Amino acid sequence: MSPAGAGATLETLPNGLRLLLAPATTAGTTAVAVHAGVGFRGEPADSSGLAHLFEHLMFAGSAGVEPGGHFAAVEAVGGAVGGHTRHDYTELFEVVPAHAVDEVVRLEVDRLAGPRLDPATLATQVEVIRAEIAQQVDGVPYGGFPWRHLPPAMFDTSPHVRDGYGDVAALRRVGVDDAAAFFDHWWAPGNLVVTVEGDLDHLDVGRTRELLSALPARAVPPATPLAEPALAADRHLEVAAANVPAPVWAAGFRLPDPALSPRLHGACTALAGLLPAQEPALRVSARSGWYGVPLDARDPDVLVLSTHPRPGVDGAPLLAAMRDLLAAWAPGAATPALLGTARTRLALGEYARGERLAHRARRLGAATLLLGSTDVLASADPTTCLDRDLLGEAAAYLLDQHAGTVLVTPGPAGSPATTPGGDS
Template sequence: MTPFPAPTLERLPNGLRLVVAPGARAGVAAVAVHVGVGFRAEPPGASGLAHLFEHLMFAGSAHVPAGGHFAAVEAGGGRVGAHTRHDHTEFFDLVAAPALGETVALEADRLAGPRLDQHALSTQVDVIAAEIAQQVDAVPFGGFPWRQLPAVLWRSPTSTHDGYGDLAALRAVTLEDCERFFERWYDPRNVVVTLEGELEPREVDRAREALAAVPARTGPAPTPVPVAEPPLVEDRHLTTVAANAPAPAWAAGFRMPDPVGEPQLHAACTALATLLPLHAPALRLTGRSGWYGVPADARTPDVLVLSTHPRPGVAPEPLAAALRESLAALAEDVRRSTPSAVLRTAAARLRHQAYQRGERTAHRARRLGATELLFGDYRLDERLDPADALGALPAALAHVLDQPMASVLVTPAGGDA
């Protein structure tokens, strides 16, 4: 039984979808805005444009000055965040419940049209350059493995280019490029707004009114870019050098099942990301369902990533063999009448992990909005509970073991590859 009232979905006259999800009465409310554009929708030669536009959405709008969104929310004790992912861009606010309506009005104002000028464009490109330098390049293993592994796992530039952004390409972006990008993708028909938490009816009405005032667009609605990828026919391994790698790091990627068509299998593969590292401690594995550790956070194909830090001089092939042996050992354990402690405690571990994830800022609002936008099902996560899918572990292990592996081995500059 869900601890909260069931969320509801409505479509406003301008095509924008609104999810209303009453939650714990703690005096706070969350606003999540999901726009159906991410790294994989960027046009050729414009790597990083989706990420750049996420930044530009904070550069002001018709009734809000540059930086005004942060100032207004934080003045009331709230918090603001945003991310650009493979197939969507999300903005979210956590605010005091009485501030919900005015916060949504801020979001609606920039959905109607951000304030685009050359100063803002140049400034935000510089901000992104600093972000890459300070939060990726200067951080040990920063960007690993999502900057290297996609080019081994996938074939299409749509899925393999670096969504953080090519700085030379970003410095060539014009205001006209940004205006076209906004007109194509920031259409209210391509937007989901979620309200979650302690929702006062008057504030929900104010929010709905503000969102309904976002101008409707004419012409065809935006459609997602094709992201289909052919399956690998054999293992692919890449060894490369990274200046920010103080020691070797290795990651293997496997194609995840479709979460809509095979929810139990997808959830069981998500469980593997937690259970295999515990079952094979000698490999010192870290597992992720999805590039950023969030299941069903991208359209199919998505990825299961298993990574480790091997000793210097080890090649990818023996690492791949050791990983497959560990997967096979887990499959054998699943078949036993008396399984190991890892499997006996699996449900509790997975539920504890889900509880911890749910404590993140605006987590429920962000997941409801993301799954509605990506899969047309704002309640999809209810069918993707890894703890409820443990019966599908044999099928999940077969799904992983039966497919070729892509891997990347990153070595230190000047080190032994």
């Protein structure tokens, strides 16, 4: 075993699966999280949404569990389940009373051995995804903003411009053999991290190792190449969306690679937490990472600034205003008074994130999968990266790059993006 953050231990089993045990004081609860090293940036180019489909399939039955049985078993003991598909990973998780943790481990092993794959199951889950897109994205005001609209302004290659939910028409063409090949390739034990966090007094660690080690070893796929040159000029796009009641605008800046510069990444995250309060009249929202969760993707990841523009204000003046916000933190500038309350502001934000279901287990597992260690969580903690010189370095890093921006306006669904004037 090796250290994996405060009180946690990381062990690689004979089949390559990494088991992370993270004891913590809880109200008698335990979280189990599974992270697989495939997200929508790893999908085949002609099968957009396949990673998301497997998030659903992992709850749709397996060799020893009927469809819906995973939910039923966890909820029967008063627990809760969840799952997400991100850029570079898929996560599944449960929170249960500590006495039920061994049963949850057994359930996880059952589906990690192979989900139920047959034409009817595939068709049902594709329909569930179609409904999910209709209800949770297209049917919600501003649904999908900015992660659905901004990537084409920042990137050109296929992995970066997918929206994660997927193309329903493409998913309907996925057959059982295609799905089985995807699972065998990406859900190999050596591409998995299983985290058990919280009250571990009831966990049979030896039996957990035995069950997880019994999963047959398979070749571990290489990570999807994600390198892409930085923008050579600012790029401004406009796109119409039927679910946008009023214009909304966003700008994206690349974050530093946390594997190489964790504290610089943490300082950029700190700025994301401070900029909205710097000029309240601008009504700026900021997020470190596409979904507002830092360290949630491999490099490249983004810092996003967004706002609702005044009528007649286009992308260039808005981007200039965002750069003015950053310039207040640049080296040589007077220290913004906001720095005096920065630690409290950021700590409150971290507390709010920490209230999410299975948050610590999910963060530990994702960091282990994406970055090979949980140490980066402490190194890149924005509350510890408030040194004035480091914040200046972060501001300079963001200012010293070209940005992508997108203006989304009300209009018919599916209206194509335009590039007024091209790159500028």
